[in-house]
Amino acid sequence: MTDYTKRINDMLELSLQPGQPGQNQRLVEAMRYSVLGGGKRLRPKLVYATGQALDVADSRLDAPAAAVECIHAYSLVHDDLPAMDDDDLRRGQATTHVAFDPATAILAGDALQARAFEMLAGNEALDCSAGERSELIRLLAEAAGWRGMVSGQMSDMAAEGQALTQEQLEHVHARKTGALLRACVLMPAALCPTLSRDSHAALDRFATHIGLAFQVRDDVIDVESSTETLGKTQGADAAHHKATYPALMGLDAAKAYAERLVEDACAALAEIEGRIDGDTDALEAIARAIVERES
Numbered sequence: 262m263t264d265y266t267k268r269i270n271d272m273l274e275l276s277l278q279p280g281q282p283g284q285n286q287r288l289v290e291a292m293r294y295s296v297l298g299g300g301k302r303l304r305p306k307l308v309y310a311t312g313q314a315l316d317v318a319d320s321r322l323d324a325p326a327a328a329v330e331c332i333h334a335y336s337l338v339h340d341d342l343p344a345m346d347d348d349d350l351r352r353g354q355a356t357t358h359v360a361f362d363p364a365t366a367i368l369a370g371d372a373l374q375a376r377a378f379e380m381l382a383g384n385e386a387l388d389c390s391a392g393e394r395s396e397l398i399r400l401l402a403e404a405a406g407w408r409g410m411v412s413g414q415m416s417d418m419a420a421e422g423q424a425l426t427q428e429q430l431e432h433v434h435a436r437k438t439g440a441l442l443r444a445c446v447l448m449p450a451a452l453c454p455t456l457s458r459d460s461h462a463a464l465d466r467f468a469t470h471i472g473l474a475f476q477v478r479d480d481v482i483d484v485e486s487s488t489e490t491l492g493k494t495q496g497a498d499a500a501h502h503k504a505t506y507p508a509l510m511g512l513d514a515a516k517a518y519a520e521r522l523v524e525d526a527c528a529a530l531a532e533i534e535g536r537i538d539g540d541t542d543a544l545e546a547i548a549r550a551i552v553e554r555e556s
């Protein structure tokens with residue numbers, strides 16, 4: 262997926278161009294700092310990889326890919342604020358509220374969220390019907406909002422210092438982290454009218470499983486990795502008394518669980534092979550990379 266990193270970064274650069282009428286220069290600088298400064302670009306890569314599986318052209322996926330990364334970047338900026346996790350390092354650089362100031366970081370996050378939907382609503386290259394466009398907007402809004410990521414974040418904060426069951430923990434993470442990753446798969450699926458109901462359900466299962474695997478692995482590397490490798494403060498979960506998979510089931514069991522989730526995800530993919538127009542190699546590679554990642 263190396264080629265896609267440049268494509269994604271070019272699209273983000275284009276989508277966050279300074280010097281436009283009406284812009285506030287400091288706000289644009291903070292938005293660009295938050296998005297263009299690094300990150301694995303996992304979510305946009307997942308969008309394009311799903312497009313490869315469903316034979317949806319890359320050019321139609323540039324806006325969904327950039328939009329989801331803007332939502333993700335906004336969530337990181339807000340998550341790092343003093344009122345939330347109060348972190349000073351993200352993606353190997355000072356967090357936005359440290360590099361700028363908290364009020365600017367809040368506004369940069371707000372503006373990134375709005376920019377994401379502006380892209381989906383206005384991008385010509387999407388080349389889709391009005392119904393498909395509104396479905397993309399709905400999918401991203403649902404994933405990001407009051408029943409998705411923000412809801413999960415709220416539950417996550419409420420759970421600090423509490424012992425959760427595995428079921429409760431998964432309910433939090435399905436929304437906090439899983440919902441946005443799921444939208445990365447469901448948005449390209451919404452641009453593929455020939456996709457059968459069964460194949461859609463299998464893809465959805467794939468997305469849900471890798472979303473959970475991503476979070477389990479995130480908890481593992483928060484224990485095992487270093488601040489330098491992570492590009493953010495190592496051990497932050499323990500410092501915030503967060504319920505995590507290693508705390509709940511032990512480190513080795515958490516690693517094995519993440520691997521099992523990825524195997525289940527790949528089994529869901531295998532179900533649709535031969536029933537779709539593209540190939541699922543890139544999706545499988547992303548799934549496997551999720552449990553091998555060190556940052």
Ligand code: GRG
Pocket residue numbers: 299300301302303333335336337339340352410411414437438476479556
């Ligand atoms: C503030 C509304 C709001 C939501 C915050 C995403 C999130 C919800 C919080 C981030 C805290 C966190 C560490 C969550 C665990 C999973 C996660 C989203 C990790 C960061 O994603 P990566 O690893 O980051 O894809 P990069 O920087 O590579 O894009």
